[in-house]
Amino acid sequence: MIFAQSLIKSYRKGALVTNVLKGVTFRVAQGEFVAIMGPSGSGKSTLLNILGLLDRPDGGRYLLGGADFSSADDDALSAARNRTIGFVFQQFHLLERASALRNVTLPLLYADENTGDEMVLAERALEAVGLSDRGDYLPSELSGGQQQRVAIARALINDPALILADEPTGNLDAQNATEILDIFRRLADSARTVVLVTHDRGVAERADRILAFEDGRIVADEAMQSRPRASTAKVP
Amino acid sequence: MISIPARRRKFARGLLLSLQLLATHRLRTALSVSGLLMGVAAVIVMAAIGKGAEQRVLDRLRAMGTDLLVVRAAPAQRVAGRQRQVDSHTLLRAADGDAIVGESAFAVAAAPAVDQSLVVRWGRLNTATTLTGTTAQGLRIRNIEAESGRLFDDVDGRARRRVALLGATVARNLFAGLDPVGHIVRVGSVPFEVIGVTRLRGTDPGGLDLDDVVVVPLETAMRRLLNIAYVHAVFVQARSSLELEVLEQDVREILRSRLAVRSGVLDPFVIQNQAVLLRTERGAARAMNRLVMGTAVLALVVGGIGILAVMLISVRERTREIGLRRALGAKRRDIRRQFVFESAMLAVAGGTAGVIAGIAAAGAAAVLGPWELVVPWSAGLLGLVCSMLLGLAVGVIPATRAARLEPVEALRAV
Numbered sequence: 079m080i081f082a083q084s085l086i087k088s089y090r091k092g093a094l095v096t097n098v099l100k101g102v103t104f105r106v107a108q109g110e111f112v113a114i115m116g117p118s119g120s121g122k123s124t125l126l127n128i129l130g131l132l133d134r135p136d137g138g139r140y141l142l143g144g145a146d147f148s149s150a151d152d153d154a155l156s157a158a159r160n161r162t163i164g165f166v167f168q169q170f171h172l173l174e175r176a177s178a179l180r181n182v183t184l185p186l187l188y189a190d191e192n193t194g195d196e197m198v199l200a201e202r203a204l205e206a207v208g209l210s211d212r213g214d215y216l217p218s219e220l221s222g223g224q225q226q227r228v229a230i231a232r233a234l235i236n237d238p239a240l241i242l243a244d245e246p247t248g249n250l251d252a253q254n255a256t257e258i259l260d261i262f263r264r265l266a267d268s269a270r271t272v273v274l275v276t277h278d279r280g281v282a283e284r285a286d287r288i289l290a291f292e293d294g295r296i297v298a299d300e301a302m303q304s305r306p307r308a309s310t311a312k313v314p
Numbered sequence: 315m316i317s318i319p320a321r322r323r324k325f326a327r328g329l330l331l332s333l334q335l336l337a338t339h340r341l342r343t344a345l346s347v348s349g350l351l352m353g354v355a356a357v358i359v360m361a362a363i364g365k366g367a368e369q370r371v372l373d374r375l376r377a378m379g380t381d382l383l384v385v386r387a388a389p390a391q392r393v394a395g396r397q398r399q400v401d402s403h404t405l406l407r408a409a410d411g412d413a414i415v416g417e418s419a420f421a422v423a424a425a426p427a428v429d430q431s432l433v434v435r436w437g438r439l440n441t442a443t444t445l446t447g448t449t450a451q452g453l454r455i456r457n458i459e460a461e462s463g464r465l466f467d468d469v470d471g472r473a474r475r476r477v478a479l480l481g482a483t484v485a486r487n488l489f490a491g492l493d494p495v496g497h498i499v500r501v502g503s504v505p506f507e508v509i510g511v512t513r514l515r516g517t518d519p520g521g522l523d524l525d526d527v528v529v530v531p532l533e534t535a536m537r538r539l540l541n542i543a544y545v546h547a548v549f550v551q552a553r554s555s556l557e558l559e560v561l562e563q564d565v566r567e568i569l570r571s572r573l574a575v576r577s578g579v580l581d582p583f584v585i586q587n588q589a590v591l592l593r594t595e596r597g598a599a600r601a602m603n604r605l606v607m608g609t610a611v612l613a614l615v616v617g618g619i620g621i622l623a624v625m626l627i628s629v630r631e632r633t634r635e636i637g638l639r640r641a642l643g644a645k646r647r648d649i650r651r652q653f654v655f656e657s658a659m660l661a662v663a664g665g666t667a668g669v670i671a672g673i674a675a676a677g678a679a680a681v682l683g684p685w686e687l688v689v690p691w692s693a694g695l696l697g698l699v700c701s702m703l704l705g706l707a708v709g710v711i712p713a714t715r716a717a718r719l720e721p722v723e724a725l726r727a728v
Contacts, residue, residue, distance in 0.1 A: 132641060132721045153645050160643020167725070171638045175334045187328050188643035196327075232642070 079143060079240060079271040080106035080129060086137035087124055098124045099135065100294035106273060108239070111266035113282035114275045116291030122275045123244055125291070129273060130163055130242045131155045143239060160188050164233025168245035170225045172217040178204065178228045179213040185236050203231035207261055223254030230261055241265060243274040247281055259284045332656045335632070346624035347664030350704075353613025354665050354697045358672025358690065359679065360609055364602045365688035366680075371598050380595050381555040382455065383562055384586045385410075385548040385569065404544045405573050405582050408532065411548045413572060418564035420557045425452030426545040428535050434484060434528055435500040441487040444527050445501060447535025448549075455551040458529060463495040463510030471531035474538055478506040481525035485511045501528060504539060555595065558587050606693075614700055617664060618708045625657050625712035636716050637724025650717040657709025658702055665701025669694040 087099040098121040106112050116122045127133040128140060131147055140148070143162060147155060159165075172181045182200040204210050207227040217225050226246060233241055243262065247255035263284065266272045274285060282288045283302060290298035336343050372380075387404030411424030427448040433440050448456070450467045458465070458479070466477050478501060485494050494508040515524035536542055552561045562585050569575075573582060629636070636649055644652075673689055680687040 127722050130641070132725075156640065156643050156645040156648075159641060165641045167638075169634075171634065171725070173331075173335065173635060173638075175338050176331060180331065180334075183327075184331075184639070185642040187324055187331075188639070188645070188648055236643075 079108045079110070080104075080273070081141040081144075082129070082138070083140075084138035085125070085128060085135045085140060087121075087128065087133070087135050098294055099128075101138070102294070102296055103138075104289060104296060104299065106271060108271050109266060109269040111262060111272045111284075111286045112274070112289060113285035113287070114273065114289045114291055115277065115279065115282040117277055120291045121294040122291045126242055126244050126273070126275045129240075130165060131159050156188070157190060160185055160190075161236060162238050162240055164230075164236070164238040164241045166226070166229050166233050166241065166243040166246045168248040170217070170222075170229045170249075172225055172228060172232075174217055177214050177216060178209065178220065178231075181217070181228055182231045182235055184232060189236055199235055200231070203235045204228070206234060207231045221254070222250050223257055226250060226254070226258055227261065230258070234265075239271060241270055241272045243272065245276055246274065247276070247278070255281065328652060329655060329659070332652060333659065335635075336656060336660070339628075342624060342627075343660065346620050347617075347660050347667065349620035350613075350617025350661060350664030350701060351668040351671060353617045354668025354701065355672035355675060357606065357610045357613050357697065358669060358693055359675050361606045361690040361693040362672075362676035362687040363679070364606050365690055368599055368602045369688055372595055380588050380592050381552045381558070382588065383550040383552065383558060383565060385550065385565060385583050386586060387544070387546055387583050388581070404546060406545050406548060407543075408536075408545050410545075410569060410572060411550070414548070414550055414565055414568055417568050418561060420553050420561040420564055421550050422553050423451055423455050423551040425449050425455055425549045426532060427452055427547045427549060428532065428540060428542065428545050429547070430535075430540055432502045434480075434488065436488040436494075436497060439488050441484055443481070443484050443487075445535065445539065446527055446529045447532045447539070448529065449532050452532070452549060453529070455549055458515075459513040460510040461513040462493065463508070465510060466531050471533045474534045475531065476504060476506045476534060476538065477509045477530065479510045479512050479529040480508055481512050481527040481529070482514050483523055483526040484528055501530065502539060506530065555592060558592070562587070610697075610700075614704050617661070617701070618704045621657055621660050621664070621705060622708040622711065624660070625653065625709060626715070628656070629653060629712045629716045632716075633719060633724045633727035636719050637721050637727065640719075640721035641725060646717040649719075650713040653713035653716045654706055654709035657712065658705035661701045661705025661708075662698065665698050665704075668701070669697050672697075 082105070083103050085099050085102040086097075088095050088097045090096075102125060114122045114125060124133065128135050129142070131142070134148070139146070142158070145158075147158060150158070173184070176184075179197065179200045182203050183196050186196045186199070201210060201213060204213055207230050209224060209227050209231065212220060212224060212228075217228065220228065226249075230241075230246075241262070246262075247258055250258060259281065262272050262274065266286070272285075274281070276282050286302055288298070288300045288302070289296050290300065385406070387406040406426070408426040411426045415421045415424045425448050427446060429447070430445045431442065432445050433442050449471060450465065452458075453465050460479070461482070463479075465479065466475070470477050478499065480488070480494055480499075488494065488499065489497075494511060497508050498505050499508055500506070512525070512527075512529065517523055530539070532545075536545070550561065550565060552558050565585060566581065569583060570581065575582065639649060639652075673694060676687050676689050680689075
């Protein structure tokens, strides 16, 4: 699903050049649940942005689903983000004035293909994250965990092959964090690829595999011994 | 590929979402469109007052005959094959008026007329005045109305009755405050019954007293007073004062052919119009239009700046939303379109409210105030269209700014 080879990225601020990625190479297979773990400032969010086609590397090769987007124009990148990638953010990034259902349908506004009745799709996506009874609620009427589940439903609505999550549990308490991670676990079990960025070892250990990241490089590639199943606690 | 109805549905849903988001800042949104609202409303009220005033001016000018052509007979040079030196004879006949109305599409009515200076007497008083003979139609198109008594009609004319209408000046000179109606005056040496006094007409732009006149039926004047078979003038009313020039050409051709004027020979008549009045009329209309146009442009500029300012703030505030939409697959043009349409929606909302407020205010002013107002529906429609175009135009700057944002940066914004 993901093939990254010697990815390099640096930022220039005035005369100061910061090398954020210093040659990152790894592969992720379809259906894998991978955590990129590292301290803040280690470049893992930059890596995620490149994986998500929000940013371009300065050097190296990146293939997403076998396709090379290095010379693709902005429209093609946008279309690929819409079709093959679902983003989940630490801040949820929900539109405050719109209902949960409306938030979930947002990616459909930008979809090229007509995939059927949007409301039905949105309800199905909310059901998948256990929120089918909260469709008409505004984000402010939902708990943090529920808001993040709405965001996951939004990421799922175009049926993407890849889910990219940037500190998805960073703003949640332990209970909610567990529930969110359970959802990612189930997504990976149903052959979706999940890449999650975190600084929290406890969160990373829920993945199949941990890429330890430090100072712009992968310093360890560690497979978890026993793939933890989805926790028995039923998601409400 | 995506089907058209689906695309339209998507577009409508996008707009709906935009509306929901705009509703977040109700006060600010209201303030931003209030400039346009007041501007459009002010323009509508001004246009209403202006149109009302213009209408009044035009009505008055028209009452003085801005839609009239006067064909005045020049003295005939040959009568019955003989050269004439005396300039009292003309070739114009009463039937020429009917012919003009029959043949030219631009003429709606015509009335022949004769006139002559003479003396009118009552008792021991006398006054030198102008006698006018014309038809009932002629009274109408020249706006001669009765202040007291009655006007004469076609029956009076056909019977050649000796009935007379006195102009206000003549009535004052002879009767000095008494009601002349029913009294017998002598016009020249012929007794006439006064059947009415005409409504005050004032002077023409040259200062000629339009009330120093005695008006009698055409046939009476021709057969009983002047003993002539020709007329001095034919008044022709145009369908509109704007068509006077084409009407003049028609009249010229019709008369030249009726009078069998050979080419190369001068017209045996002159055609006059109220050139001074027409200039005044057109000048008044133009001045009013310029005033309203100027105000409208000013109002739109001010309103546009208000919307532009709010849209710029909105783009800055919603940077993260823009980043999110880009991450979810929005192309740059999707973002640009969204903000242009939001701007247009604001402008249309403001414009609509302004048109409603303006028409309501104009209506209220018409009921309460001393003004005559003409509610300018066309101005209302124009206001709406202009508001929308304005919104689209001023939306381009903030929308382009929004579309240029890099998704990564935008998502990081606070």
